[in-house]
């Protein structure tokens with residue numbers, strides 16, 4: 658059994674996320690085809706692929722926005738089943754979106770507090786209510802906590818989205834293009850924040866990102882999708898040199 662497959666089996670039994678042979682068809686189009694993926698609690702997993710590879714559809718399947726045509730998503734060894742974003746949050750999955758979805762007229766703190774109120778409504782016994790101030794501090798947002806979210810630069814709005822997802826005390830958090838629109842300095846700082854989130858909250862983190870420098874540095878395990886399927890998975894250093902990945906990204910065979 659290879660590394661990815663053995664990790665997947667461990668996650669299925671353990672407390673992490675396990676996507677088991679999931680397919681999503683829209684009519685005749687296979688947006689996601691037979692995808693198996695795992696993210697253990699405490700692990701940072703990257704997901705890359707060219708436009709249309711199926712990454713967002715996969716995120717939507719994990720977070721309950723879409724229902725798989727076949728296959729299952731497990732969290733902590735329990736199938737999530739055909740479910741909604743609300744029940745996924747209840748199970749412990751939170752996400753951010755490619756297109757930012759903040760309450761722009763509310764302050765940064767209020768945006769995070771709204772999520773905190775949602776968390777209290779969820780039936781998640783035995784899980785400590787996350788501290789809003791601590792989350793703001795972790796994301797470097799304390800100094801702008803009382804500013805309207807819509808007035809912040811784009812990179813900071815992305816951080817507020819992450820803060821809001823963290824207020825749901827997720828076991829696994831899905832970050833959809835968190836570095837989009839950030840300059841190099843901001844995306845470098847985001848790498849430290851993602852690691853701190855993992856260390857402080859002990860959650861699993863799945864990151865979709867087009868910024869290859871960012872994803873190679875932040876991920877411990879990387880999956881590459883193409884035309885709906887996972888074509889390669891493994892440590893970023895190995896994936897980076899894989900011929901199939903070079904071909905998909907650069908449209909040519911790797912030189913020997």
Ligand SMILES: Nc1ncnc2c1ncn2[C@@H]1O[C@H](COP(=O)(O)OP(=O)(O)OP(=O)(O)O)[C@@H](O)[C@H]1O
Nearest residue numbers: 683686687688706707708709710711712713714715
């Ligand atoms: N609701 C839908 N109906 C029909 N086809 C869809 C639907 N959603 C996605 N698709 C198709 O599924 C495929 C995968 O799309 P998806 O958005 O998941 O890719 P992606 O890897 O996230 O791309 P990008 O990096 O551009 O966001 C594409 O061919 C897309 O056109």
